[in-house]
Amino acid sequence: MKKPASSCPPEAPRAPAETEAELLRRHAELTELNARLTTAQEQLLQSEKLASIGQLAAGVAHEINNPISYVFSNFATLGGYIDGLLAMLAAYREAETQIGDPQVLKDIRALRAAIDLDFVTGDIPVLMNESLEGIERVRKIVQDLKDFSRADAHQEWQWSDLHHGIDSTLNIVSNEVKYKADVVKEYGAIPDVECLPSQLNQVFMNLIVNAAHAMPKERGRITIRTSHEGDMVRVDIADNGSGIPKAIQGRIFDPFFTTKPTGSGTGLGLSLSYGIVQKHHGRIEIDSTPGQGATFSIFLPVRHAAASIKDQQP
Ligand SMILES: Nc1ncnc2c1ncn2[C@@H]1O[C@H](COP(=O)(O)OP(=O)(O)OP(=O)(O)O)[C@@H](O)[C@H]1O
Ligand SMILES: [Mg+2]
Helix, strand or coil: CCCCCCCCCCCCCCCHHHHHHHHHHHHHHHHHHHHHHHHHHHHHHHHHHHHHHHHHHHHHHHHHHHHHHHHHHHHHHHHHHHHHHHHHHHHHHHHHHHCCCHHHHHHHHHHHHHHCHHHHHHHHHHHHHHHHHHHHHHHHHHHHHHHHHHCCCCCCCEEECHHHHHHHHHHHCHHHHCCCEEEEEECCCCCCEEECHHHHHHHHHHHHHHHHHCCCCCCEEEEEEEEEECCEEEEEEEECCCCCCHHHHCCCCCCCCCCCCCCCCCCCHHHHHHHHHHHCCCEEEEEEECCCEEEEEEEEECCHHHHHHHHHCC
16 A cells, blocks of 8 residues: 655755754763663662562571570570589589598599589680670671561651761760771751661661771771752761772672671671662762772652652653
8 A cells, every 4th residue: 555645844954063963962861861771770680689688588587586585595594504503613612621531532633633624614604705795696697687678667757867866876886986987977957857767777887887897907087978959868978998899899789798707797788778778769879999988878868758759750
């Protein structure tokens, strides 16, 4: 079938400058679109990773939580019993001189030498303390896993002063920070933010502790800066520590990614923080020059509801 003839007159040829400007404009649009697609894809990937690891974490945390709770509680009781037994042993030892039968005395002394009683009684408190530290660590990891997988769903959104949250978090982590760095606060005028305050505190805590861990041998500096831009509040946590090598910058938000020695980092801090900021419809950006330090910037919408409505718009 023959196509009907078009009624529109053919377009007049455009001047080359106009065409080039149009091309440049379209190119800029496509580049912008492409960047947005890449960001969306990265966020999607990260959410998927978080969701699957979250399920695993929930299962593991649930299984470990009960046994570790009773081990912890039994351990405290056991500590009391052992103190009593050691006191009893010392009393028996004092009474040794009262033993009339030389054979009994000889046997007791032989047994004491065989088990090296002096060493054992000195070593028991050391072993108990080390084990208690170990159990505490497991409890913390389980708690991290629970927070990570569930991040207390029943918490209420409320209007909160972020400066207040940062200050109280600084108090909690002061032991981690005070020997390594000076904290400089550069607080701007920011409005209250509609948020899950204790979860945001967890984010501040992870970022501040990470900054403290990245400090060089000599005393470093952690700067906490806040500002208000449009309908977003920004919190920067900047350090002059080791910085983050370019090669790993794309992986530090991955669950269980850590460069810390085995036993000292679970690698959950940043992935947890990422999930929490995402839940607030915010974002985290990193700026780091290896060898000079790192800045983590958190952008949060002032109003949570506004963020969800905006999200639904194309
Ligand atoms: N401020 C920082 N400076 C340098 N490296 C950092 C900084 N913050 C994070 N990192 C790097 O990112 C990695 C992941 O951090 P993340 O907080 O997720 O885990 P972690 O600190 O190793 O362990 P934890 O679960 O105990 O927090 C760190 O091991 C470290 O290599
Ligand atoms: Mg950490």
